[in-house]
Amino acid sequence: MPGVSRDGRFAPSPTGPLHLGSLRTALVAWLFARSQGAAFRVRVEDLDPQRSRREFEQGQLADLGALGLDWDGPVVRQSERIHAYLDALAALGRQERLYPCFCTRAEIREAASAPHGALPEGAYPGTCARLSAAERAARLAAGRPFALRVRAEGEEVEYEDRLLGSVSRVVDDFVVRRADGVPAYQLAVVVDDAAQGIGEVVRGADLADSTPRQILLARWLGLPVPAYAHVPLVLGRDGSRLAKRHGAATLAERAEPPAVTLAVLAHTLGLARERDRVDHPRELLGEFDPDRLPRSPVVLA
Numbered sequence: 001m002p003g004v005s006r007d008g009r010f011a012p013s014p015t016g017p018l019h020l021g022s023l024r025t026a027l028v029a030w031l032f033a034r035s036q037g038a039a040f041r042v043r044v045e046d047l048d049p050q051r052s053r054r055e056f057e058q059g060q061l062a063d064l065g066a067l068g069l070d071w072d073g074p075v076v077r078q079s080e081r082i083h084a085y086l087d088a089l090a091a092l093g094r095q096e097r098l099y100p101c102f103c104t105r106a107e108i109r110e111a112a113s114a115p116h117g118a119l120p121e122g123a124y125p126g127t128c129a130r131l132s133a134a135e136r137a138a139r140l141a142a143g144r145p146f147a148l149r150v151r152a153e154g155e156e157v158e159y160e161d162r163l164l165g166s167v168s169r170v171v172d173d174f175v176v177r178r179a180d181g182v183p184a185y186q187l188a189v190v191v192d193d194a195a196q197g198i199g200e201v202v203r204g205a206d207l208a209d210s211t212p213r214q215i216l217l218a219r220w221l222g223l224p225v226p227a228y229a230h231v232p233l234v235l236g237r238d239g240s241r242l243a244k245r246h247g248a249a250t251l252a253e254r255a256e257p258p259a260v261t262l263a264v265l266a267h268t269l270g271l272a273r274e275r276d277r278v279d280h281p282r283e284l285l286g287e288f289d290p291d292r293l294p295r296s297p298v299v300l301a
Helices: 020-035 054-066 082-094 105-113 133-141 185-195 205-221 258-268 281-287
Strands: 008-010 040-044 098-101 147-150 156-161 165-170 175-177 200-204 227-231
Touching: 008 020, 008 200, 020 040, 020 054, 020 200, 020 227, 020 258, 020 281, 040 054, 082 098, 082 175, 082 185, 082 205, 098 133, 147 205, 156 205, 156 227, 165 205, 175 185, 185 205, 200 205, 205 227
Parallel strands: 008 040, 200 227
Antiparallel strands: 098 147, 147 175, 156 165
16 A cells, blocks of 8 residues: 555575675665665575575675665574474464375476466476375375475465566465475465565565465465565576676675665666766665566666
């Protein structure tokens, strides 16, 4: 609703330095929140124990600070909130919405590649949901590792995205707890956004497919559903998603004052001329209008 303040957030995974596409998304999320007089939170999504590193987290936070992107309250780390995700899993279990999935990665790829009616391409068609009690018991007795999936039953979810417009998608049976026992991203992000009071989720368009799943989870858990705005991605000169192979893709690699990089990011959003200097993101608030943001991917020179 116009005039309603919506707290926002930026939630990177500490698996490497932030590339410019991620910093651009952080800038947009900051502008969305600050232009409404709302709070801006930072959450570190460090549930992957194999790839997450504290030094990457420190570097990411330093990059945000270098660009002038401040935040409210302490940095929240998902690795310190496992109890909250387990409580959510227990709640879903009480609603009988979960089932064990014993499929291997190869079996999941094979199942997802087969045609299965109204479900989107690549969706899991509920293979293990159709196991008999005896088949399930046999796999459990054999010690087969299993993930936990939800019974979405092909429910269709519709929502209005601030940048993508009206979105409608049939939800598949997605994972909420991995086979190694770690709570899945889809679950953790819903629990955390509610706990942090996030009213508007601003993130990259590559995560748009996850949104109907997360809306469904929030409804089941009785949590508020935030508004969403998915920012078009930044591409390299070859038209593919910006990556290390494209050259100077991080703040450190650009070897220029942060104000220059901030101006480059602002230019891709239509908020600055190509050779402007922007010393602080506050300078962009006067020109910021979500309705004027680009609706298609941007090539970063």
